[in-house]
Amino acid sequence: MGLPGLRGSDHIGVTVPDLDEAETFLVGVLGAELVYTLPGRSGEGDWMTRQLGVHPRTAIREIRFYRLGMGTNLEVFAYDAADGQAPPPRNSDIGGHHLALYVDDLDAAVAHLRAHDVEVMGEPVSSGAASAGQRWIYFRAPWGMQFELVSSPEGKAYERDAPTLLWHPARPAE
16 A cells, blocks of 8 residues: 555755756755765666666766755756756646745745845745645746745645644644
């Protein structure tokens, strides 16, 4: 009944065009902490295709790990892609994605992003139905990846009836 031993997510891997630009954004704007770096890697034979699903002559220049608050780590890659690179997918594309970050004060976080000339997409939205109590907004990293800010200081509607909640800022830790 599901993946044996599953405990949660460990990290999310993201490929960027420029590691230093990504670090400036992740550390300087978002407040992530650089945890460690790993050297690049290329594979012999078909190792890169077999293990990572990329062109066999592709090489990883470097990998950096960042911690975002209490959440999941980011594993940030810089690749030299032997067969070229595509632009980031839109949310509507197959494989489209975004990374949602929880903040205590959405308005203060949006003001912070705007003060750092980050592209904020639209205005904060108040959710309804099962997510009533939540507000959210999207923004873009310098390399085009979409992020989302989410805040629900009083909790979301569906959580009021949930028997168990692992963590939420509106509920004290047990």
